[in-house]
Amino acid sequence: MKRIGFDYKLFFDLSPDLLCIAGFDGYFKKVNPAVSKLLGYSKEELYSRPINDFIYPEDRETTSNARENLTKSKPLHYFDNRYVTKNGEIVWLSWTSQPVAEKKLVFAIAKDVTHKKRLEIERAALLDNLTRANNELKELSLTTSHDLRSPLSSILGVFELLDLSKISDQETLDLIEILKLTGTNLNKTLNNFVDVLSEKMGEPAKLEEVDFEESLNEILPSVRSLIKTTKTTLYSDFSRLKKIRFNKAYLESIFMNLITNAVKYSKPDTPPVISIHSEESDGVKRLIVTDNGLGFDMESTKERIFGLHQTFHNNKDSKGIGLYLVHNQVVSLGGEISVESKVNEGTTFTITFRE
16 A cells, blocks of 8 residues: 655644744744744744744743653653733633654644633632631521520520519410420420531531431421411421431521411412422432412522522512521432423422432
Protein backbone atom coordinates (compact mmCIF):
# COMPACT_ATOMS: atom_id res chain seq x y z
CA MET A 1 0.00 0.00 0.00
CA LYS A 2 1.31 3.39 -0.96
CA ARG A 3 1.90 5.67 2.00
CA ILE A 4 0.16 9.02 1.94
CA GLY A 5 2.50 11.98 2.20
CA PHE A 6 1.87 14.34 5.12
CA ASP A 7 2.76 17.99 5.52
CA TYR A 8 3.81 18.23 9.18
CA LYS A 9 4.33 21.98 8.86
CA LEU A 10 0.66 22.31 7.91
CA PHE A 11 -0.32 20.30 10.98
CA PHE A 12 1.86 22.57 13.14
CA ASP A 13 0.46 25.78 11.67
CA LEU A 14 -3.22 24.82 11.68
CA SER A 15 -3.44 23.27 15.15
CA PRO A 16 -5.83 25.20 17.44
CA ASP A 17 -3.72 24.12 20.42
CA LEU A 18 -0.59 26.05 21.33
CA LEU A 19 2.47 24.20 19.97
CA CYS A 20 5.98 25.36 20.66
CA ILE A 21 9.61 24.36 20.84
CA ALA A 22 11.62 25.97 23.62
CA GLY A 23 15.28 25.83 24.47
CA PHE A 24 16.86 24.90 27.76
CA ASP A 25 17.99 28.53 27.82
CA GLY A 26 14.43 29.67 28.50
CA TYR A 27 13.57 31.12 25.08
CA PHE A 28 10.98 30.11 22.50
CA LYS A 29 12.63 28.66 19.39
CA LYS A 30 9.48 28.05 17.41
CA VAL A 31 5.76 28.67 18.02
CA ASN A 32 2.69 28.02 15.93
CA PRO A 33 0.20 30.78 15.00
CA ALA A 34 -2.13 29.79 17.85
CA VAL A 35 0.45 31.04 20.38
CA SER A 36 0.70 34.45 18.74
CA LYS A 37 -3.06 34.68 18.33
CA LEU A 38 -3.78 33.98 22.01
CA LEU A 39 -0.98 36.05 23.54
CA GLY A 40 -1.17 38.88 21.04
CA TYR A 41 2.59 39.00 20.37
CA SER A 42 4.27 38.51 17.02
CA LYS A 43 6.66 35.58 16.60
CA GLU A 44 9.56 37.99 16.58
CA GLU A 45 8.49 39.44 19.95
CA LEU A 46 8.04 35.98 21.40
CA TYR A 47 11.47 34.83 20.19
CA SER A 48 13.32 37.94 21.38
CA ARG A 49 12.42 37.81 25.07
CA PRO A 50 12.77 35.14 27.79
CA ILE A 51 9.65 33.04 28.26
CA ASN A 52 9.44 34.21 31.88
CA ASP A 53 8.67 37.73 30.64
CA PHE A 54 5.30 36.51 29.35
CA ILE A 55 4.38 34.54 32.48
CA TYR A 56 2.23 36.00 35.22
CA PRO A 57 4.66 37.16 37.96
CA GLU A 58 3.19 34.95 40.71
CA ASP A 59 3.68 31.84 38.54
CA ARG A 60 7.27 32.48 37.44
CA GLU A 61 8.93 30.62 40.30
CA THR A 62 6.83 27.46 39.93
CA THR A 63 7.33 27.58 36.14
CA SER A 64 11.12 27.90 36.58
CA ASN A 65 11.09 24.88 38.88
CA ALA A 66 9.11 22.89 36.32
CA ARG A 67 11.51 23.95 33.56
CA GLU A 68 14.43 22.84 35.73
CA ASN A 69 12.92 19.35 35.88
CA LEU A 70 12.60 19.34 32.10
CA THR A 71 16.32 20.00 31.73
CA LYS A 72 16.81 16.84 33.82
CA SER A 73 14.89 14.82 31.21
CA LYS A 74 11.69 14.68 33.29
CA PRO A 75 8.55 15.09 31.15
CA LEU A 76 5.86 17.49 32.30
CA HIS A 77 2.16 16.58 32.26
CA TYR A 78 -0.86 18.80 32.95
CA PHE A 79 1.13 21.70 34.36
CA ASP A 80 -1.04 24.82 34.69
CA ASN A 81 0.26 28.37 34.76
CA ARG A 82 -0.84 31.86 33.81
CA TYR A 83 0.41 34.04 30.98
CA VAL A 84 -0.19 37.75 30.45
CA THR A 85 -1.29 38.74 26.95
CA LYS A 86 -0.05 41.86 25.20
CA ASN A 87 -3.23 43.73 26.15
CA GLY A 88 -2.83 42.76 29.82
CA GLU A 89 -5.36 39.92 29.99
CA ILE A 90 -4.49 36.89 32.11
CA VAL A 91 -4.92 33.48 30.49
CA TRP A 92 -4.53 30.01 31.96
CA LEU A 93 -2.61 27.36 29.98
CA SER A 94 -2.31 23.65 30.70
CA TRP A 95 1.00 22.23 29.42
CA THR A 96 2.33 18.83 28.42
CA SER A 97 6.05 18.99 27.65
CA GLN A 98 8.67 16.50 26.50
CA PRO A 99 12.39 17.31 26.76
CA VAL A 100 15.03 16.17 24.26
CA ALA A 101 18.23 16.45 26.24
CA GLU A 102 20.71 15.92 23.41
CA LYS A 103 19.26 18.86 21.50
CA LYS A 104 18.59 20.92 24.65
CA LEU A 105 15.05 21.48 23.45
CA VAL A 106 11.57 21.07 24.89
CA PHE A 107 8.61 20.14 22.69
CA ALA A 108 5.40 21.35 24.29
CA ILE A 109 1.68 21.58 23.68
CA ALA A 110 -0.73 23.73 25.69
CA LYS A 111 -4.49 24.16 25.90
CA ASP A 112 -6.26 27.36 26.85
CA VAL A 113 -8.14 26.46 30.06
CA THR A 114 -9.00 30.01 31.10
CA HIS A 115 -12.75 29.45 31.00
CA LYS A 116 -12.47 26.28 33.08
CA LYS A 117 -10.27 28.02 35.65
CA ARG A 118 -12.66 30.94 35.95
CA LEU A 119 -15.55 28.55 36.56
CA GLU A 120 -13.48 26.77 39.23
CA ILE A 121 -12.66 30.07 40.92
CA GLU A 122 -16.31 31.18 40.82
CA ARG A 123 -17.40 27.81 42.19
CA ALA A 124 -14.84 28.00 45.01
CA ALA A 125 -15.99 31.52 45.87
CA LEU A 126 -19.64 30.41 45.83
CA LEU A 127 -18.90 27.45 48.10
CA ASP A 128 -16.97 29.72 50.43
CA ASN A 129 -19.89 32.16 50.59
CA LEU A 130 -22.39 29.34 51.14
CA THR A 131 -20.25 27.84 53.90
CA ARG A 132 -19.93 31.21 55.59
CA ALA A 133 -23.67 31.89 55.28
CA ASN A 134 -24.48 28.41 56.59
CA ASN A 135 -22.22 28.87 59.61
CA GLU A 136 -23.73 32.27 60.32
CA LEU A 137 -27.23 30.78 60.06
CA LYS A 138 -26.30 28.00 62.49
CA GLU A 139 -24.84 30.51 64.93
CA LEU A 140 -27.90 32.75 64.65
CA SER A 141 -30.26 29.79 65.14
CA LEU A 142 -28.31 28.58 68.16
CA THR A 143 -28.19 32.04 69.72
CA THR A 144 -31.87 32.73 69.07
CA SER A 145 -32.98 29.38 70.44
CA HIS A 146 -30.78 29.79 73.50
CA ASP A 147 -32.02 33.33 74.18
CA LEU A 148 -35.67 32.28 73.83
CA ARG A 149 -35.33 29.62 76.48
CA SER A 150 -34.73 32.09 79.31
CA PRO A 151 -37.98 34.13 78.97
CA LEU A 152 -39.88 30.93 78.22
CA SER A 153 -38.62 29.40 81.46
CA SER A 154 -39.80 32.53 83.28
CA ILE A 155 -43.26 32.20 81.77
CA LEU A 156 -43.45 28.54 82.80
CA GLY A 157 -42.37 29.59 86.28
CA VAL A 158 -45.35 31.92 86.50
CA PHE A 159 -47.71 28.99 85.91
CA GLU A 160 -46.16 27.19 88.87
CA LEU A 161 -46.86 30.21 91.06
CA LEU A 162 -50.52 30.47 90.08
CA ASP A 163 -52.96 29.36 92.75
CA LEU A 164 -55.58 27.66 90.59
CA SER A 165 -57.81 27.07 93.59
CA LYS A 166 -58.70 30.76 93.52
CA ILE A 167 -60.00 30.50 89.95
CA SER A 168 -63.53 29.17 89.67
CA ASP A 169 -64.22 29.75 85.96
CA GLN A 170 -63.66 26.43 84.14
CA GLU A 171 -63.01 28.05 80.77
CA THR A 172 -60.23 30.15 82.29
CA LEU A 173 -58.73 27.05 83.90
CA ASP A 174 -58.83 25.24 80.55
CA LEU A 175 -57.09 28.14 78.81
CA ILE A 176 -54.38 28.26 81.47
CA GLU A 177 -53.82 24.52 81.05
CA ILE A 178 -53.53 24.92 77.27
CA LEU A 179 -51.04 27.77 77.68
CA LYS A 180 -49.00 25.76 80.19
CA LEU A 181 -48.98 22.68 77.98
CA THR A 182 -48.05 24.73 74.90
CA GLY A 183 -45.23 26.46 76.78
CA THR A 184 -43.90 23.15 78.08
CA ASN A 185 -43.89 21.64 74.61
CA LEU A 186 -42.27 24.73 73.13
CA ASN A 187 -39.56 24.56 75.77
CA LYS A 188 -38.97 20.91 74.93
CA THR A 189 -38.83 21.71 71.21
CA LEU A 190 -36.30 24.49 71.79
CA ASN A 191 -34.13 22.25 73.95
CA ASN A 192 -34.19 19.51 71.31
CA PHE A 193 -33.40 22.02 68.59
CA VAL A 194 -30.41 23.43 70.47
CA ASP A 195 -29.14 19.91 71.13
CA VAL A 196 -29.53 18.89 67.48
CA LEU A 197 -27.93 22.07 66.18
CA SER A 198 -25.01 21.79 68.59
CA GLU A 199 -24.55 18.17 67.55
CA LYS A 200 -24.73 19.03 63.86
CA MET A 201 -22.05 21.70 64.24
CA GLY A 202 -19.78 18.98 65.59
CA GLU A 203 -20.79 15.51 64.48
CA PRO A 204 -23.34 14.10 62.00
CA ALA A 205 -26.92 13.79 63.23
CA LYS A 206 -27.60 10.61 65.20
CA LEU A 207 -29.47 7.87 63.35
CA GLU A 208 -31.85 5.60 65.21
CA GLU A 209 -35.00 3.53 64.73
CA VAL A 210 -37.80 6.10 64.82
CA ASP A 211 -41.52 5.35 65.10
CA PHE A 212 -43.63 7.58 62.81
CA GLU A 213 -46.71 7.61 65.03
CA GLU A 214 -44.74 8.31 68.20
CA SER A 215 -42.91 11.20 66.52
CA LEU A 216 -46.16 12.70 65.25
CA ASN A 217 -47.74 12.39 68.69
CA GLU A 218 -44.75 14.19 70.21
CA ILE A 219 -45.46 17.39 68.27
CA LEU A 220 -49.28 17.29 68.24
CA PRO A 221 -49.70 18.96 71.66
CA SER A 222 -47.73 21.95 70.35
CA VAL A 223 -50.11 22.44 67.41
CA ARG A 224 -53.33 21.24 69.03
CA SER A 225 -54.71 24.73 69.64
CA LEU A 226 -53.78 25.73 66.06
CA ILE A 227 -55.55 22.66 64.68
CA LYS A 228 -58.59 23.33 66.85
CA THR A 229 -58.99 27.04 66.02
CA THR A 230 -58.58 26.45 62.26
CA LYS A 231 -60.86 23.38 62.29
CA THR A 232 -58.09 21.35 60.66
CA THR A 233 -58.69 17.67 59.97
CA LEU A 234 -55.56 15.56 60.28
CA TYR A 235 -55.41 12.00 58.97
CA SER A 236 -52.44 9.69 59.51
CA ASP A 237 -51.77 6.11 58.49
CA PHE A 238 -48.46 4.41 59.26
CA SER A 239 -49.69 0.83 58.93
CA ARG A 240 -47.63 0.13 55.79
CA LEU A 241 -44.39 1.42 57.29
CA LYS A 242 -44.24 1.93 61.04
CA LYS A 243 -40.60 2.86 61.57
CA ILE A 244 -37.66 4.36 59.75
CA ARG A 245 -33.96 4.72 60.50
CA PHE A 246 -33.65 8.48 60.80
CA ASN A 247 -33.00 11.25 63.30
CA LYS A 248 -35.84 11.59 65.81
CA ALA A 249 -35.58 15.36 66.28
CA TYR A 250 -35.40 15.87 62.50
CA LEU A 251 -38.54 13.80 61.92
CA GLU A 252 -40.44 15.75 64.58
CA SER A 253 -39.28 19.02 63.00
CA ILE A 254 -40.41 17.81 59.57
CA PHE A 255 -43.87 16.95 60.91
CA MET A 256 -44.08 20.31 62.68
CA ASN A 257 -43.07 22.38 59.65
CA LEU A 258 -45.21 20.56 57.08
CA ILE A 259 -48.31 20.60 59.30
CA THR A 260 -48.00 24.27 60.29
CA ASN A 261 -47.28 25.21 56.66
CA ALA A 262 -50.40 23.35 55.52
CA VAL A 263 -52.49 25.26 58.04
CA LYS A 264 -50.81 28.60 57.34
CA TYR A 265 -51.36 28.31 53.59
CA SER A 266 -54.91 26.93 53.69
CA LYS A 267 -57.61 28.35 51.44
CA PRO A 268 -59.83 31.06 52.92
CA ASP A 269 -63.13 29.71 54.27
CA THR A 270 -61.98 26.14 53.64
CA PRO A 271 -60.94 24.08 56.69
CA PRO A 272 -57.51 22.49 56.14
CA VAL A 273 -57.33 18.77 55.53
CA ILE A 274 -53.92 17.16 56.01
CA SER A 275 -53.13 13.55 55.18
CA ILE A 276 -49.90 11.89 56.34
CA HIS A 277 -48.98 8.34 55.49
CA SER A 278 -45.90 6.16 55.08
CA GLU A 279 -45.28 3.38 52.61
CA GLU A 280 -42.68 0.96 51.32
CA SER A 281 -42.57 -0.14 47.68
CA ASP A 282 -39.82 -2.22 46.04
CA GLY A 283 -37.62 -1.58 49.04
CA VAL A 284 -38.05 2.20 48.83
CA LYS A 285 -39.42 3.85 51.98
CA ARG A 286 -41.41 7.08 51.77
CA LEU A 287 -43.34 9.55 53.87
CA ILE A 288 -46.08 11.45 52.05
CA VAL A 289 -47.81 14.59 53.33
CA THR A 290 -50.75 16.04 51.39
CA ASP A 291 -52.92 19.10 52.01
CA ASN A 292 -55.83 20.85 50.31
CA GLY A 293 -54.39 24.34 50.62
CA LEU A 294 -53.53 27.23 48.31
CA GLY A 295 -50.78 25.34 46.50
CA PHE A 296 -48.48 27.19 44.10
CA ASP A 297 -47.44 27.35 40.48
CA MET A 298 -44.72 24.72 40.03
CA GLU A 299 -43.43 26.23 36.78
CA SER A 300 -42.55 29.56 38.36
CA THR A 301 -41.39 28.29 41.76
CA LYS A 302 -39.84 24.84 41.23
CA GLU A 303 -36.25 26.12 41.41
CA ARG A 304 -36.93 28.10 44.60
CA ILE A 305 -39.25 25.90 46.64
CA PHE A 306 -36.63 24.81 49.16
CA GLY A 307 -34.53 27.97 49.08
CA LEU A 308 -33.85 30.08 52.14
CA HIS A 309 -36.24 33.06 52.58
CA GLN A 310 -38.34 31.99 49.57
CA THR A 311 -42.04 32.80 49.99
CA PHE A 312 -44.88 32.20 47.55
CA HIS A 313 -47.85 33.80 49.29
CA ASN A 314 -48.57 37.09 51.01
CA ASN A 315 -48.80 35.88 54.60
CA LYS A 316 -47.25 38.50 56.89
CA ASP A 317 -45.60 35.85 59.07
CA SER A 318 -44.04 33.95 56.16
CA LYS A 319 -40.26 33.81 56.55
CA GLY A 320 -39.34 31.16 53.99
CA ILE A 321 -37.45 29.03 56.52
CA GLY A 322 -39.67 25.96 57.15
CA LEU A 323 -39.24 24.20 53.81
CA TYR A 324 -35.55 25.14 53.75
CA LEU A 325 -35.09 23.34 57.08
CA VAL A 326 -37.13 20.32 55.97
CA HIS A 327 -35.06 20.00 52.78
CA ASN A 328 -31.76 20.27 54.66
CA GLN A 329 -32.83 17.74 57.28
CA VAL A 330 -33.82 15.19 54.64
CA VAL A 331 -30.87 15.73 52.30
CA SER A 332 -28.27 15.82 55.08
CA LEU A 333 -29.20 12.21 55.92
CA GLY A 334 -29.03 11.05 52.32
CA GLY A 335 -32.74 11.26 51.51
CA GLU A 336 -34.68 13.14 48.85
CA ILE A 337 -37.77 15.35 48.96
CA SER A 338 -40.01 16.17 46.02
CA VAL A 339 -43.14 18.27 45.70
CA GLU A 340 -46.23 18.35 43.52
CA SER A 341 -48.62 21.27 43.68
CA LYS A 342 -51.34 23.10 41.78
CA VAL A 343 -52.78 26.51 42.55
CA ASN A 344 -55.87 26.16 44.80
CA GLU A 345 -55.66 22.36 44.63
CA GLY A 346 -53.16 21.66 47.39
CA THR A 347 -49.66 20.29 47.73
CA THR A 348 -48.04 16.89 48.20
CA PHE A 349 -44.56 16.43 49.68
CA THR A 350 -42.88 13.07 49.21
CA ILE A 351 -39.84 12.22 51.30
CA THR A 352 -37.77 9.26 50.16
CA PHE A 353 -35.49 7.86 52.83
CA ARG A 354 -32.08 6.34 52.39
CA GLU A 355 -31.94 2.91 53.96
